Amino acid sequence: MVCAALAMRAHEEVSFLHANYGQRTQNRELKSFQAICDFYRPTIRKEVDITWFSEIGGSALTDNSLKIRDYESSDLVPNTYVPFRNANLICAAVSWAEVWAASAIYIGAVEADSSGYPDCRKVFFKDMQAVIDSGTLDRTKIKLLTPLIDLSKAEIIRLGHELGAPFELSWSCYRNDDLACGTCDSCVLRLRAFSEAGLKDPIPYLER
Amino acid sequence: MVCAALAMRAHEEVSFLHANYGQRTQNRELKSFQAICDFYRPTIRKEVDITWFSEIGGSALTDNSLKIRDYESSDLVPNTYVPFRNANLICAAVSWAEVWAASAIYIGAVEADSSGYPDCRKVFFKDMQAVIDSGTLDRTKIKLLTPLIDLSKAEIIRLGHELGAPFELSWSCYRNDDLACGTCDSCVLRLRAFSEAGLKDPIPYLER
Numbered sequence: 001m002v003c004a005a006l007a008m009r010a011h012e013e014v015s016f017l018h019a020n021y022g023q024r025t026q027n028r029e030l031k032s033f034q035a036i037c038d039f040y041r042p043t044i045r046k047e048v049d050i051t052w053f054s055e056i057g058g059s060a061l062t063d064n065s066l067k068i069r070d071y072e073s074s075d076l077v078p079n080t081y082v083p084f085r086n087a088n089l090i091c092a093a094v095s096w097a098e099v100w101a102a103s104a105i106y107i108g109a110v111e112a113d114s115s116g117y118p119d120c121r122k123v124f125f126k127d128m129q130a131v132i133d134s135g136t137l138d139r140t141k142i143k144l145l146t147p148l149i150d151l152s153k154a155e156i157i158r159l160g161h162e163l164g165a166p167f168e169l170s171w172s173c174y175r176n177d178d179l180a181c182g183t184c185d186s187c188v189l190r191l192r193a194f195s196e197a198g199l200k201d202p203i204p205y206l207e208r
Numbered sequence: 209m210v211c212a213a214l215a216m217r218a219h220e221e222v223s224f225l226h227a228n229y230g231q232r233t234q235n236r237e238l239k240s241f242q243a244i245c246d247f248y249r250p251t252i253r254k255e256v257d258i259t260w261f262s263e264i265g266g267s268a269l270t271d272n273s274l275k276i277r278d279y280e281s282s283d284l285v286p287n288t289y290v291p292f293r294n295a296n297l298i299c300a301a302v303s304w305a306e307v308w309a310a311s312a313i314y315i316g317a318v319e320a321d322s323s324g325y326p327d328c329r330k331v332f333f334k335d336m337q338a339v340i341d342s343g344t345l346d347r348t349k350i351k352l353l354t355p356l357i358d359l360s361k362a363e364i365i366r367l368g369h370e371l372g373a374p375f376e377l378s379w380s381c382y383r384n385d386d387l388a389c390g391t392c393d394s395c396v397l398r399l400r401a402f403s404e405a406g407l408k409d410p411i412p413y414l415e416r
Contacts, residue, residue, distance in 0.1 A: 052256045052300070058307035077345060083306040087299045087343050091292055092260070098291040099266035119343040127342045130335040135295050135327040137285060 001036055001170045002160035003108030006147050008040050009163065011104070015044035017096060019089050021082070022054025022062045028177040035169040044100070048092050058083050061174060068174050071188035077116045078185055080174055086119035087128065090144065094132055097142050104143040110156065111149050122149055153193030161199060168202040179206045209244055209378045210368035211316030214355050216248055217371065219312070223252035225304060227297050229290070230262025230270045236385040243377040252308070256300050266291050269382060276382050279396035285324045286393055288382055294327035295336065298352065302340055305350050312351040318364065319357050330357055361401030369407060376410040387414045 007014045018033040020026050030047070037045040053062050059082040060066035066079055086109065093105045109120045118124065129144045136142065148156050160167060172190045173180035180187050182205045194201040215222045226241040228234050238255070245253040261270050267290040268274035274287055294317065301313045317328045326332065337352045344350065356364050368375060380398045381388035388395050390413045402409040 048260045050258070050260070052258070053303065056304055056307050081345070083303040084299055084340075084343055085303070087339060088296070088303060091295045091299045095261065095291040095293070095296060096264050099264050118345055121342060124339065124342040127335065127338040131295060131332065131339050132292075134329060134332040134335045135292055137289070137326055 001032075001108075001167075002156050002163065002165050003106050003148055004036065004040060004042075005160060005163040005165040007104075007106040008042075013043045014040075015046065015096075015100060015102070016040070016042040017093050018045075018047045019092065020047060020049050020051055021085065021088075022051040023082075024061060024064070024068075024175065025171065025173060025177055026051075028171050028173075032169055032171040036166065039166050039169060046096065048096075050088060050092065053082060053085065053088075056083065068184050070183045071185045075116065077118070080185060081117050084119060086117075086124070090128055090132075094136065094142060098136050098140050101140075102142060104145050106145050106147065108148050108156075109146050110151065110153065112152060122146070125149070152196075153189055154196035157193045157197040157199060161197070170203070176206070179204050182206055182208060209240075209316075209375075210364050210371065210373050211314050211356055212244065212248060212250075213368060213371040213373040215312075215314040216250075221251045222248075223254065223304075223308060223310070224248070224250040225301050226253075226255045227300065228255060228257050228259055229293065229296075230259040231290075232269060232272070232276075232383065233379065233381060233385055234259075236379050236381075240377055240379040244374065247374050247377060254304065256304075258296060258300065261290060261293065261296075264291065276392050278391045279393045283324065285326070288393060289325050292327060294325075294332070298336055298340075302344065302350060306344050306348050309348075310350060312353050314353050314355065316356050316364075317354050318359065318361065320360060330354070333357070360404075361397055362404035365401045365405040365407060369405070379411065384414070387412050390414055390416060 016037055057063040060068045060079040061082050068080060097105055111120055111122050125144055125146050132142050132144055172186045174184040174186045175181040180203055191201060224245055228238060265271040268276045268287040269290050276288060305313055319328055319330050333352055333354050340350050340352055380394045382392040382394045383389040388411055399409060
C-alpha cells in the first residue's frame with residue numbers, strides 16, 4: 001500500500017493489480033485491495049486468479065495442512081515462503097503491463113527487514129528486469145521498480161504516514177481474517193515497525 | 209512433445225505440466241496432453257489454470273475479437289504473440305519444480321524457426337535461468353533446459369521420429385479443434401517441417 005502511494009505520487013495514471021493465490025487470508029486481502037482502490041481510485045483495478053498456488057502445497061500460507069508458526073528470530077527461511085511466488089506475480093503484471101503499454105511496475109518488496117525469502121532479494125529483481133527486457137516486444141519498455149527495497153519496515157511506516165496512506169485499510173496477518181493474530185512473522189514485524197516509528201497500528205488485533 | 213520425449217530418455221522420473229491459458233484450442237491441447245501422458249506415463253501429470261490470460265487480450269490466441277491471420281513471411285511479431293506467456297509458464301513450472309525438488313525444467317522452445325516471439329529467444333532463457341537461481345531457496349537447483357532451441361522445425365520432426373514420438377497425438381493449429389486449418393503460422397511451419405523432413409504429418413487437416 002505504501003508502494004502504491006508512491007506510484008500514485010509519481011505518475012498520472014496508475015493501475016492496481018491484485019493476486020488471489022489461494023493464501024489463507026485471500027478474502028481479507030481482497031477486501032483490503034478493494035478498499036485501497038476506493039481510496040486511491042486507480043485507472044484500472046484488476047484481480048488475477050493464480051489460485052493454482054494452493055494446489056502445489058509446500059507453503060504454510062497456501063497449504064492448510066501446514067501450521068503457521070509464531071515469529072522466531074532465525075536465519076532460516078520460514079515455512080510461509082511460497083515457492084517463486086513473486087516471480088509469478090511479476091510475470092502476470094508484466095503481461096498486463098505490456099498490453100496496457102505501462103512504463104513501470106511497482107512492487108513493495110523489502111530486503112533487509114523481511115523474512116529471508118529469496119524472491120525479496122535485490123538480485124532477484126535485477127535478474128527479473130533482464131527477463132522483462134529480453135522476453136517482451138522490442139517496443140515494450142517496462143521498468144521494474146522496488147522503491148522500498150532498502151528501507152526498514154519502520155521507515156516504510158513513517159513514509160506511508162507522510163504520504164497519508166490509509167493504514168487502517170491494509171492487512172498483513174498470515175493467519176486471520178478478522179482480528180490480526182499479533183504473533184505470526186508478518187504481525188510481529190509490522191507491530192515492531194509501528195512501535196519503532198512511534199505510531200499506533202490502527203488495525204484490530206486479538207486480545208492477548 | 210519432442211522435448212518431453214528427450215526428457216523421458218534422459219531422466220528416471222519426469223513429470224508433465226500443462227497450462228490452460230485460455231487459448232482458442234485449449235480443449236484440443238488438453239486432449240493432446242492427456243493422450244501424450246497416457247503414452248509416456250510421467251510420474252506426475254498436472255494441469256495449471258492460468259486462464260486469466262484470456263482476460264488481458266492483446267493476442268489473437270486468447271482474444272476472440274482478434275483474427276488469426278494466415279501465415280505471411282515477415283520480420284514482424286505476429287498478433288498470436290501472447291504477452292510474456294513463456295515467462296508465466298516457466299515461473300509456474302519453477303514453483304512446482306521447487307516443491308517437487310526437480311533438478312530440471314524442459315521447455316520445447318525454438319528460436320531460429322519460430323515466429324519471432326521475444327520469449328522464444330535464447331537470451332530470454334538465459335536471463336530466466338538467472339531469475340530461477342536468485343529467486344528460489346539456496347538448496348533449490350533447477351536447470352532450465354531448452355534442448356530444441358537451436359534446431360529447425362524439420363530437425364525437430366526428424367528427432368521426434370527417431371525417438372518414436374507419437375506425432376498423431378500432438379496438436380499445433382492455432383485456429384481449430386478438429387481439423388487443423390493448414391494456413392495459420394503454426395500449421396504452415398509444421399507442414400513445411402514435415403515436408404522438409406520427408407515425413408507425413410499424421411494429424412487430420414481441412415481439405416483445401
